[in-house]
Amino acid sequence: xxxxxxxxxxxxxxxxxxxxxxxxxxxxxxxxxxxxxxxxxxxxxxxxxxxxxxxxxxxxxxxxxxxxxxxxxxxxxxxxxxxxxxxxxxxxxxxxxxxxxxxxxxxxxxxxxxxxxxxxxxxxxxxxxxxxxxxxxxxxxxxxxxxxxxxxxxxxxxxxxxxxxxxxxxxxxxxxxxxxxxxxxxxxxxxxxxxxxxxxxxxxxxxxxxxxxxxxxxxxxxxxxxxxxxxxxxxxxxxxxxxxxxxxxxxxxxxxxxxxxxxxxxxxxxxxxxxxxxxxxxxxxxxxxxxxxxxxxxxxxxxxxxxxxxxxxxxxxxxxxxxxxxxxxxxxxxxxxxxxx
Amino acid sequence: xxxxxxxxxxxxxxxxxxxxxxxxxxxxxxxxxxxxxxxxxxxxxxxxxxxxxxxxxxxxxxxxxxxxxxxxxxxxxxxxxxxxxxxxxxxxxxxxxxxxxxxxxxxxxxxxxxxxxxxxxxxxxxxxxxxxxxxxxxxxxxxxxxxxxxxxxxxxxxxxxxxxxxxxxxxxxxxxxxxxxxxxxxxxxxxxxxxxxxxxxxxxxxxxxxxxxxxxxxxxxxxxxxxxxxxxxxxxxxxxxxxxxxxxxxxxxxxxxxxxxxxxxxxxxxxxxxxxxxxxxxxxxxxxxxxxxxxxxxxxxxxxxxxxxxxxxxxxxxxxxxxxxxxxxxxxxxxxxxxxx
DNA sequence: CTGAAAGCGCTTACAG
DNA sequence: CTGAAAGCGCTTACAG
Numbered sequence: 001x002x003x004x005x006x007x008x009x010x011x012x013x014x015x016x017x018x019x020x021x022x023x024x025x026x027x028x029x030x031x032x033x034x035x036x037x038x039x040x041x042x043x044x045x046x047x048x049x050x051x052x053x054x055x056x057x058x059x060x061x062x063x064x065x066x067x068x069x070x071x072x073x074x075x076x077x078x079x080x081x082x083x084x085x086x087x088x089x090x091x092x093x094x095x096x097x098x099x100x101x102x103x104x105x106x107x108x109x110x111x112x113x114x115x116x117x118x119x120x121x122x123x124x125x126x127x128x129x130x131x132x133x134x135x136x137x138x139x140x141x142x143x144x145x146x147x148x149x150x151x152x153x154x155x156x157x158x159x160x161x162x163x164x165x166x167x168x169x170x171x172x173x174x175x176x177x178x179x180x181x182x183x184x185x186x187x188x189x190x191x192x193x194x195x196x197x198x199x200x201x202x203x204x205x206x207x208x209x210x211x212x213x214x215x216x217x218x219x220x221x222x223x224x225x226x227x228x229x230x231x232x233x234x235x236x237x238x239x240x241x242x243x244x245x246x247x248x249x250x251x252x253x254x255x256x257x258x259x260x261x262x263x264x265x266x267x268x269x270x271x272x273x274x275x276x277x278x279x280x281x282x283x284x285x286x287x288x289x290x291x292x293x294x295x296x297x298x299x300x301x302x303x304x305x306x307x308x309x310x311x312x313x314x315x316x317x318x319x320x321x322x323x324x325x326x327x328x329x330x331x332x333x334x335x336x337x338x339x340x341x
Numbered sequence: 342x343x344x345x346x347x348x349x350x351x352x353x354x355x356x357x358x359x360x361x362x363x364x365x366x367x368x369x370x371x372x373x374x375x376x377x378x379x380x381x382x383x384x385x386x387x388x389x390x391x392x393x394x395x396x397x398x399x400x401x402x403x404x405x406x407x408x409x410x411x412x413x414x415x416x417x418x419x420x421x422x423x424x425x426x427x428x429x430x431x432x433x434x435x436x437x438x439x440x441x442x443x444x445x446x447x448x449x450x451x452x453x454x455x456x457x458x459x460x461x462x463x464x465x466x467x468x469x470x471x472x473x474x475x476x477x478x479x480x481x482x483x484x485x486x487x488x489x490x491x492x493x494x495x496x497x498x499x500x501x502x503x504x505x506x507x508x509x510x511x512x513x514x515x516x517x518x519x520x521x522x523x524x525x526x527x528x529x530x531x532x533x534x535x536x537x538x539x540x541x542x543x544x545x546x547x548x549x550x551x552x553x554x555x556x557x558x559x560x561x562x563x564x565x566x567x568x569x570x571x572x573x574x575x576x577x578x579x580x581x582x583x584x585x586x587x588x589x590x591x592x593x594x595x596x597x598x599x600x601x602x603x604x605x606x607x608x609x610x611x612x613x614x615x616x617x618x619x620x621x622x623x624x625x626x627x628x629x630x631x632x633x634x635x636x637x638x639x640x641x642x643x644x645x646x647x648x649x650x651x652x653x654x655x656x657x658x659x660x661x662x663x664x665x666x667x668x669x670x671x672x673x674x675x676x677x678x679x680x681x682x
Numbered sequence: 683c684t685g686a687a688a689g690c691g692c693t694t695a696c697a698g
Numbered sequence: 699c700t701g702a703a704a705g706c707g708c709t710t711a712c713a714g
Contacts, residue, residue, distance in 0.1 A: 008462060010707060021685045026709060034683055053461050057402040058707035061690050066398070076430060077641075082423035089417060089442060098441055098463070101430060120394050121349060122439070230630040259630040266632070286627050289571040289600040291607070300418075351691060362701045367693060375699055399691035402706050 009050035018046035029054065056098075068098040069310060070123035072112060074130060076103065079256075079284055080299055084129050084151060087303020095311055097124075104131050113140045125310045127151060129303075134195055147313040151306045154197055154322050159313065161306045161323040165199055166206030168295045168327045169251070172279045173210035175293075175329055176249045181277060181338050184211060185222035185247035187236040187257050200228075203253045203281065222247055226257035233260025234267075241268060248338035249277035255284035258292050262334075277335040293334045298325050350391035359387035370395065397439075409439040410651060411464035413453060415471055417444065420597075420625055421640055425470050425492060428644020436652055438465075445472050454481045466651045468492060470644075473539055488654040492647045494539065495663050500654065502647045502664040506540055507547030509636045509668045510592070513620045514551035516634075516670055517590045522618060522679050525552065526563035526588035528577040528598050541569075544594045544622065563588055567598035574601025575608075582609060589679035590618035596625035599633050603675075618676040634675045639666050 015022045020039060028035045028043035035043075046052075060066050069092050073081045085101070092099045102108060102118055109131055111117050119126060123146060130152040133141060138157035141148045147159075154162040176184050186207055189200040208218040221243055224236035233252055237260065240247055252258035258280030265272050272278050272291075280287060283296030302325055309320045356363045361380060369376045369384035376384075387393075401407050410433050414422045426442070433440045443449060443459055450472055452458050460467060466488045474482060474491065479498035482489045491501040517525050527548055530541040549559040562584060565577035574593055578601065581588055593599035599621030606613050613619050613632075621628060624637030643666055650661045 011709095012707080022708080023686080023710080024684060027684085030709095036683055039683080051457065055402070055462050055707050057398045057407070057462075058690090059709070061396070061398040061402050061692085062707075062709040064690075064709090076427040077420075077423050079418075079420070082418050082426075085423075086417040086444075089444060093444065093459075100439055101442065103427075103430060103434065116392065118434075121396050121398075230627070234630070259627060263630045263632070286571070286600060289575070289604045290631065291604070352693095353691080363692080364694080364702080365700060368700085371693095377699055380699080396691050399706090400693070402708085403691075403693040405693090405706075 008055075009047075009052040011052070011054065013050055014043065014047050014052045017050060018043045066098075066122060066124050067096065068100050068123045069307065070100045070102065070117075070119040070126040072102045072104040072108065072117075072119075072126060072128050072131060074104045074109075076101070080282065081129055083299040084303035084306075087300040087305075088127055088307045089303075090300075091304050091307035091311070095307075097311065104128070109133070113137055115144050119146075124314050125149070127306050127310055129306075132193075132198060134193060134198070147310060149306050149310040149313070151302055152199070154324070156322075159309050159320050159322075161302050161309060161325065163297045163302075163325050163327055165202035166209075168281060168297070169203040169206030169253075170210035171327060171329050172251045172281065172295050173207045173214075175279060175331075175335065176251065176277060177211070177214045177216065179249070179277065179335060179337050181247075181249040182216055183222070183245065183247045183338075184216065184218070184249045184251065185224065185240050186218065186251050186253065187224050187226040187233055187240075187261060188253040189228045189232075190225050200253060207251055226252065226254075226260060228254050228257060230256050230260040230263070233257030234263045235260070237261040237264035238267075241270075247276075249279070249335065252278065252280045255280035255282040255287045255292060255294055258294070258334075259284075259286065259290065262290060262292070272334045273336045275339055277338070279335055283330060287330075288332065291332045291334055293332045294330055296328050296330050301325060349396075350388075350393040352393070352395065354391055355384065355388050355393050358391060359384045407439075407463055407465050408437065409441050409464045410648065411441045411443065411458075411460040411467040413443045413445040413449065413458075413460075413467060413469050413472060415445045415450075417442070421623065422470055424640040425644035425647070428641040428646075429468055429648045430644075431641075432645050432648035432652070436648075438652065445469070450474070454478050456485050460487075465655050466490070468647050468651055470647075475539070488651060490647050490651040490654070492643055495665070497663075500650050500661050500663075502643050502650060502666065504638045504643075504666050504668055506543035507550075509622060509638070510544040510547030510594075511551035512668060512670050513592045513622065513636050514548045514555075516620060516672075516676065517592065517618060518552070518555045518557065520590070520618065520676060520678050522588075522590040523557055524563070524586065524588040524679075525557065525559070525590045525592065526565065526581050527559065527592050527594065528565050528567040528574055528581075528602060529594040530569045530573075531566050541594060548592055567593065567595075567601060569595050569598060571597050571601040571604070574598030575604045576601070578602040578605035579608075582611075588617075590620075590676065593619065593621045596621035596623040596628045596633060596635055599635070599675075600625075600627065600631065603631060603633070613675045614677045616680055618679070620676055624671060628671075629673065632673045632675055634673045635671055637669050637671050642666055 011022045015025045028040040125147040128150045138155040142157045150160040191200040226233040226236040280292050280294040283294050352363045355366045369381040469491045471493045479496040483498045489499045495503040532541040552559050567574040567577040621633050621635040624635050
């Protein structure tokens with residue numbers, strides 16, 4: 001009857017309180033079948049009275065399951081990653097899984113691929129965000145003793161959730177073409193991979209092939225590296241504007257590079273949408289404020305879907321393979337018809 | 342000698358391999374004193390050969406420590422929070438603590454204050470980010486059986502790491518006053534608390550008292566609610582600009598509200614820094630791109646410091662009490678002298 | 683449907 | 699400095 005503020009209640013306390021064995025308590029509390037309804041009610045009632053919560057370390061040790069999902073990402077602070085993480089966290093919380101987060105510096109990534117990770121014995125499954133492991137890396141991931149889901153990159157050897165970057169870039173291209181642009185530039189990033197499935201390469205491929213389909217060639221001097229940063233986008237835009245025959249429209253492969261382009265335009269006294277058309281990619285939360293037209297991707301949904309795919313695997317489901325999330329173009333006025341020459 | 346890809350090595354395997362007891366393995370691997378150097382070397386060598394990693398659930402169950410830090414925040418996706426989380430994560434990784442993240446919806450917050458949380462028995466200590474528990478809540482937190490550190494709000498009953506919001510807002514006020522502004526408005530947020538220590542109230546207090554010290558009154562009609570969102574900042578700015586006698590300068594209590602103000606100015610064809618001076622608060626990563634003058638706070642350092650304070654407590658250190666992080670004004674040109682009437 | 687008992691893989695007094 | 703043994707708090711065959 002007396003409050004015992006120290007030492008949380010154990011399963012034995014509950015068993016005693018309910019007048020059953022600890023085995024029965026364990027079964028009753030986890031909705032295990034074959035427990036008489038009356039018994040179950042008694043146990044739940046006793047557990048509630050004692051504010052009993054099973055010690056996760058003990059149950060994990062005994063059962064062998066960790067009830068924890070590991071999440072590895074290169075940076076946590078980008079808008080994209082934090083949104084994905086939030087989606088994963090939501091689902092994990094709903095499904096009563098813990099989320100263990102690790103930062104994926106190159107070494108951590110390599111260790112992960114080798115199976116010797118900080119996650120060892122700590123997690124039931126792993127979600128990789130924007131780690132870019134390529135198909136070769138995916139094959140090594142598939143050998144791991146825990147299921148893995150990769151987010152942001154479409155893969156075959158392991159389950160993945162991604163967007164169709166080729167189609168997304170084509171969407172941007174078609175929008176600019178429809179407005180009448182022909183001198184169209186791209187601000188993107190150089191990739192170390194030849195793989196068309198990585199982000200810069202596939203957006204680049206989708207964009208240039210859409211131009212090509214319309215009979216417009218992507219001139220080599222219209223391709224500038226923006227490093228996927230705001231500052232890089234700014235510099236890239238300046239270099240494009242310094243050309244003898246500058247473009248009338250720019251596709252920035254990310255909204256953040258697009259912000260840099262906006263900065264460059266402002267520095268030159270140019271008005272976006274009139275003197276220069278600009279379209280981004282992502283739908284960053286700031287894009288609405290600055291009026292940036294963009295190809296929107298459902299970032300939080302990517303995180304949620306990834307978590308659901310992984311939890312499905314953990315529950316013995318079959319592989320979901322590649323999931324492609326939908327893209328939509330949002331016109332905010334940063335694009336317009338090309339200015340008269 | 343043969344590779345056993347299944348079943349990770351246990352402490353018994355290592356003990357056998359090294360020819361010692363499991364107790365000695367346990368001591369040797371955790372740099373426990375009183376282990377002969379030769380023995381220790383033998384054990385470390387054997388553990389390495391077997392790729393042994395102690396099962397965290399077993400060691401936690403046996404030792405009673407979780408080696409895990411819990412982090413609770415209302416939203417994970419704001420730039421501010423994700424940056425703080427990244428700082429906490431860095432330190433936790435360095436110090437070999439796991440990080441367990443939870444979202445602090447109002448109910449979770451209340452449960453936390455009551456000590457019945459998802460973190461129960463899972464963590465050795467808790468970090469609260471932007472939860473706004475006030476001194477009364479802090480006193481309840483102090484009763485918890487684990488140490489707690491609060492970030493973003495200066496408190497007495499528990500350790501806290503925050504900035505001096507009053508001084509920061511004064512910094513902004515002085516900057517505008519120096520430029521010659523007298524008709525100065527504030528875009529902030531209404532607070533449900535009377536407490537001068539919460540963010541909107543203290544920034545508001547610091548700002549108006551700095552104006553007052555210069556003999557300038559903050560007119561009631563120059564105070565607008567921006568809801569701490571981009572959209573809210575935009576609407577607030579429009580309402581200020583619709584006044585018969587509009588201000589010549591605006592202090593936005595957050596950079597994101599500042600972005601909204603920028604949007605409103607653009608919508609009205611006004612040029613920031615010339616037609617209207619604007620200063621924000623935070624130093625959001627986009628602020629550099631849009632040229633927003635702001636009061637910068639060291640967000641990642643807040644996270645890192647908070648983690649260090651908590652780990653110090655976990656290691657038996659004494660309370661660190663309030664930590665105030667430094668603020669700096671960054672002039673990016675969105676402020677200028679008032680326009681001639 | 684329920685219980686007694688073994689076992690999960692560590693850590694830590696307690697002896698020596 | 700080291701080992702035998704108890705114990706951390708659960709889960710889960712195995713019987714019944």
